Structures are given as C-alpha cells and as structure tokens.
Amino acid sequence: MTQGYKIAIPVFVLGFLAGAGFWYLFSPSFIDRVVSEELPAGLELTETRNGQFRDVDGAHRGSGMVRVLSNEAGGALLRFTDFEVTNGPDLEVWLVRNPDPKRSADVSASQWVSLGPLRGNKGDQTYVVPEGTDMADWGSVVIWCEQFSVLFSVATLLPAGN
Incomplete structure (x- = not known):
C-alpha cells in the first residue's frame, strides 16, 4: 500500500x-478582459496625433484606434477606442521611437517607455503619458508582452487629420 x-x-x-x-x-x-473607461470629464484636450492598431502576425492581432490627446499645460493622454488585441500574459502599453516596428527585435532595438500594464485586451481605455514626455519623439504605440519579449500589435502615430 x-x-x-x-x-x-x-x-x-x-x-x-x-x-x-x-x-x-x-x-x-x-x-478576454473587457474594459469600458470613459474619458475624464472636464478636460480640455486637443488631438495631436493618432494611429490604427494592426496585426503583427497570424497569432498576434490588434485593431482599433489610438489618439494622443494633449492639454495646454503640456500633459498628454493616450486614448484607445474600439480597441481589441490578442490576449496574453504580462501585456504592457509602450511608446516606441521606431515608427513602424514589424518584429519584436525592431522594438527591442529601439528606445521605448512603458505606460504600464494593459488594462484589458478589449474596449476603450486611457493611459497617462509621463510628464515631460515629448510626444513628437515617439513614432508608435505598441502592445508588448514583457514576460516573453513579444510584439502583439503596433499603431504608427501620425499627425492628427491624416
């Protein structure tokens, strides 16, 4: 026994x-983690840049819009709308200097700044850009898997109105 x-x-x-x-x-x-955040009320914001999230490959897909919203004091927010990305572990939102990273290695080779964990892989959400960050210096917003160093989706930032 x-x-x-x-x-x-x-x-x-x-x-x-x-x-x-x-x-x-x-x-x-x-x-799926679905979020539905409202844009904070009472803020006077101007859209300065925007972009469309796109697929990176067959396994890592993304869609939706990102808008860079700035105020007169120089602060900025990233606003995701109609956002959807393949879910994964330890996903983060990064600003990347490279305007068009196609592979994970392109992101790793570029400069980046993390805006924190992705709140949900679906839905509208807002991220605060750290004070002193000049948005003109950053070419794209990426969804990045920190645990495995994998690019999930990218949105090239273009001037508003394009």
Missing part, C-alpha cells in the same frame, strides 16, 4: 504544478 503512495503523491504534485503552469501561461489566450 505504501508503494502506491510513493508513486501517487509525486504524480499528483507534478500534475498539479503542470496544470497551474499551463493555466498561468495559456489562460490569457482564451479569456
């Missing part, structure tokens, strides 16, 4: 750890 426990317990522990690891790594791929 004890021989059965010597086999069953390690198999159970390994199965539990493998299952937990699988859930951690792959559950974001089939569970």
Whole structure:
C-alpha cells in the first residue's frame, strides 16, 4: 500500500504544478478582459496625433484606434477606442521611437517607455503619458508582452487629420 503512495503523491504534485503552469501561461489566450473607461470629464484636450492598431502576425492581432490627446499645460493622454488585441500574459502599453516596428527585435532595438500594464485586451481605455514626455519623439504605440519579449500589435502615430 505504501508503494502506491510513493508513486501517487509525486504524480499528483507534478500534475498539479503542470496544470497551474499551463493555466498561468495559456489562460490569457482564451479569456478576454473587457474594459469600458470613459474619458475624464472636464478636460480640455486637443488631438495631436493618432494611429490604427494592426496585426503583427497570424497569432498576434490588434485593431482599433489610438489618439494622443494633449492639454495646454503640456500633459498628454493616450486614448484607445474600439480597441481589441490578442490576449496574453504580462501585456504592457509602450511608446516606441521606431515608427513602424514589424518584429519584436525592431522594438527591442529601439528606445521605448512603458505606460504600464494593459488594462484589458478589449474596449476603450486611457493611459497617462509621463510628464515631460515629448510626444513628437515617439513614432508608435505598441502592445508588448514583457514576460516573453513579444510584439502583439503596433499603431504608427501620425499627425492628427491624416
């Protein structure tokens, strides 16, 4: 009887750890996080730049609009509307100097600044650009998987009105 426990317990522990690891790594791929943030009321903002999110490859897809909204004091917000991206672990929103990164290596080779974790892979959301950041210096907004250094979606920033 004890021989059965010597086999069953390690198999159970390994199965539990493998299952937990699988859930951690792959559950974001089939569970959507939907957000619906309103733009803060009472702000006088001007759209200075915008872009469309696009697919990077067959597995990493993105769509929706990003707008750079600035105020007279020099502050800026990124506003995502009709946004949707393939979900994944540890996704972040980055500003990248390269205006048209096509691969993860293009992002890694460029300068970037993180605006923090992606709040949801679907829906409207707003991100604060750090004070002192000159938006004219940044060519694109990317959705980046920090854990695996993978580009999920990119939006090239163009002057508003283009």
